[in-house]
Amino acid sequence: MVIAIGFEGSANKLGIGIIQDGVVLSNPRHTYITPPGEGFLPRDTAKHHREHALDILQAALQEAKITPEQIDVVCYTKGPGMGAPLISTAVVARTVAQLWKKPIVAVNHCIGHIEMGRLITGAVNPTVLYVSGGNTQVISYSEKRYRIFGETIDIAVGNCLDRFARVLKLSNDPSPGYNIEQLAKKGEKFLELPYAVKGMDVSFSGLLSFIEERAPVLIKKGEYTPADLCMSLQETIFAMLVEITERAMAHCCSQEVLIVGGVGCNKHLQDMMRKMAEERDAVLYATDERFCIDNGAMIAQAGLEMFKCGMTSPLDDTFCTQRYRTDEVLVKWRD
Amino acid sequence: MAAKVIANELFPDSTITLALFRNVENVKEIRQCVMNGTFEAAILKTSMIVDPFQVIVAANKAVHQNKVGKMMTKNVHSEILFNLSPSKNISDSFRKFGAGDTDQSVFIAVIDDKTGQTLQAIQNTVKGQQVDVDEVKQLSDLNNIKKIYKLTDAELSWSPLDALVTRIAAKDIMTI
Amino acid sequence: MTDNNIADLNIPFPSKTEADIAYGTLSVDQEPKRGGVKRSLRVEDCILKVHFEAKEIRTLRVSVNSFMDYLLLVLQTIQKFGPPS
């Protein structure tokens, strides 16, 4: 009976989750929301995390109805992500680990998403599409590594959506991507956008600058409504994501696809991926906002798996890193 | 000597009839028959053909263009001629790929000659000897073909036929 | 005497254990390489001693301020979830 606590703060969400052998006991989270038209900066995000960390930790313990003594291992996000926010979160994790005299596990953020997705959905060996504000990767497990088969060559899909949301001055609450999704539902007229798939990689920066330049003019001239543009943007970038995922599935002969990461909550992306999967007699697994979006439980889950095969870190090794490739981690816990 | 009648791969109800005549004395008259509509067929210049398959690919494409309403010339038989030629210019294509009055042989292609009537009419008209269509390989002028299709030596080293059919299939896509 | 700008902090803790915990937490993350700031920590009895050296005053100030933010967080964490058992 192992209980793990996970600290996540690599981007604008501060989450602390507690897991007991695959059961999520608690998973409170607080999101740093910036005014419409603005992105979140590292310094302000870190300040937000420092201000909320202890309250969220308190809530996590209370909701889970456990005391620090019962916790077996403290897990934290080592990277990738924003420097100051990562460190602010790690500071709390390191301090409580010493206070409670518990071992620490340094977790790769992307692997947290994958392990949480597998736990929640029961997917055995899925091809994983990890899509968020900072990441776009198609990942498949092979020979002790989560290998990156395809990824973005420039900006992440979430970043592309967020930056277009700023052009339209959409609200960042709960997230710019969510508001694009709602607006897109009313879109009708399709605008063809640059579609850039190169092998199993994708590129969004050309598409983003294309639509950033044209949107104001097209809207002013009344040719396209913001809803049309949101719909066209989603249709094009999601089609690119589904295509590289299908290529990876074909390449690895995989019959399971799992979407993780904040953008994975997008119902339209899920529908498109499901249609692709069904055409290949494959199965789509998707998680809802509780686990798709950055949260502490996912770090606890990955950390639990690592802890069970002895992958703890000495305290002085628990530094944070902004760049931490998914395929750098030895996945000892899978056969 | 039977001509070759082939069912169209994509349109089962359509056929392609191929026939080769050598030692022909009256090419002019045959072309006249097509001009005045006595019978409808593609009268092709044998020196420009390396293999019956080259004509089949051109003919198959002509039938397809006709079905989807994308023909560049007025009928399926003139379309075969046009498809064979790498040039976008119709009259230039006819000149280079249509049999010339002074030619000694002709390669005939007929679409949908259901009853064999057209072939019969052609056989009655031609003053020459009908031979197996594969004999056209002996009549190909490879140098001229190489010049007109702009074949590279690399292509020739593998297979002139593949080079030609690839051009024929891709012609309308290459130059837009 | 180096021409660097120097700052030394002596932070007293109620016990040596708490000073060690603060040291354990705050000594892990290094100063950014390009920042041009050198920082060293050590614990003497129940005092955490922090030494900063920087070529420019500005980078020194940024480093010290940032360190203080994290230090405050450690103190709050100990206060709320300590004292050490």
Added chain:
Amino acid sequence: MERVLIKQGAEGKLYSSEFYGKPCIVKERFTKSYRHPALDKSLTTQRMKAEARALLRCRMSGIECPALYMVDIESRCIIMERVLNSVTVREYTRTLQEKDDAKNLLSLAKQIGEVLGRLHSNNIIHGDLTTSNMLIKGYGENSRIILIDFGLSYFDSVAEDKGVDLYVLERAFLSTHPNTEALFQVILDTYKDNNKTGAEDVMKKLEEIRMRGRKRTMVG
């Protein structure tokens, strides 16, 4: 002629059949229901045209590839030569690795480098280079590489695009054939010999793209 489904790849369905007596492959890019109809139509047409153009351009540049028999935009089908007794370079590499046949692995790497060098010196960008998109005919010395799957190809002389082409192959190659870094270097070295004028810039770009991958700050 009856069509037998051999594979449902990401691109579409692949059938084996005969085209007026010639063994052929029919590649049907059927409608992808997940795509917006307008996007699907435009992508499919673009890719069929790209494939046709590349098959001709490669052939003219001395790069072996299947002959093209028919392009049927309306029914989303391309019919091309079925290359007989050939295997994918992916399977061939695996067999050689299993047999630990270093000599032939080396000559294979050189052959791949040669083909890619000629491809890029003729400004043809493949767009989806993987060992599954290369066939090999024959064995050892007298084997020949045949490139296929040109749906994402285009023509461009820009070093960056050639760099991305090689980067895509590198990532696919190393993830499909673990610990073959040295072999891939042979491919790159031979590539340089066969793309003399452009190689230097392309290698610089490839290194930049690799760094971009490692350097990319992945926030969140």
